[in-house]
Amino acid sequence: MKRFTPPEQWQVSSLNTGAFEHLRTLFEIEKQTDWPAPDWFSPYLTAINANNLPIVFEDDAKVDFAERYYEQVIFETGVVPTRAENWHDLFGGFIWCLFPKTKALINERHVQEIAQHGLKQRTKHRNALTLFDECGVVLAISNTQWQEWLRDHQWKTAFVENKGQWGKTIKPFMFGHANYEMLTKPYIGLTGKALFICVPDEIFCKDLVTQYKYLDQVLYEKIKIDNCLADNKKLSPLPLLGVPGWHDENLDEAFYDNTDYFRPKRRTRP
Structure with missing residues (x-):
């Protein structure tokens, strides 16, 4: 089942506080006039997942989940499903750019835990x-x-x-x-x-x-x-x-x- 989140208005003023200083410094996010598209992250991405696949961002609506869990899609394909005009996924993209090795490891650990315990049983480690x-x-x-x-x-x-x-x-x-x-x-x-x-x-x-x-x-x-x-x-x-x-x-x-x-x-x- 596809996820749906209603579009949110792009308000760059929301990013003016000190909490977003690093994003302004490294990505000049305050200069954006509209929601960045998923491929906007490409110049900043260096992450390689545990399957030795480069991490890329694609529109969530165009990704074939094929009954797979979100983390499994990333692990098996290198594709990060990214919802359009969505704060949560936008910031998730920044973290992939800033902590590429750690994000890839967390993704790998999720998939390992799912393989061992299934999707229904969430272990302390996955939590x-x-x-x-x-x-x-x-x-x-x-x-x-x-x-x-x-x-x-x-x-x-x-x-x-x-x-x-x-x-x-x-x-x-x-x-x-x-x-x-x-x-x-x-x-x-x-x-x-x-x-x-x-x-x-x-x-x-x-x-x-x-x-x-x-x-x-x-x-x-x-x-x-x-x-x-x-x-x-x-x-x-x-x-x-x-x-x-x-x-x-x-x-x-x-x-x-x-x-x-x-x-x-x-x-x-x-």
């Missing part, structure tokens, strides 16, 4: 892969204190008191394309899933293309070798509107007083 693919944020850190603060929900310490360190000892890189989609219409409660990656200090001095290439390789190894997405335990909640530079309202420190959004860590009894 973790899906959650990260949709909602993941890679937090590159050169100081492990960041992981302690954010995992412990010390939001004001991380977002306010150490605001000046964002971009110097910590930097967020969006992986979840659903996060990008929801950030076109931000709302209180919007939360991603952070995966911390320790990096050397000098990474923060590199250009953005180099940073993404480095993180793609490290992330690929963490999933393939360290099995960091065996389940969801490595993923930590991250209130996306709290990230410095990503939402205008967080310029006011009082924004972080909303404990329904910036929730304290739930303590478990001994």
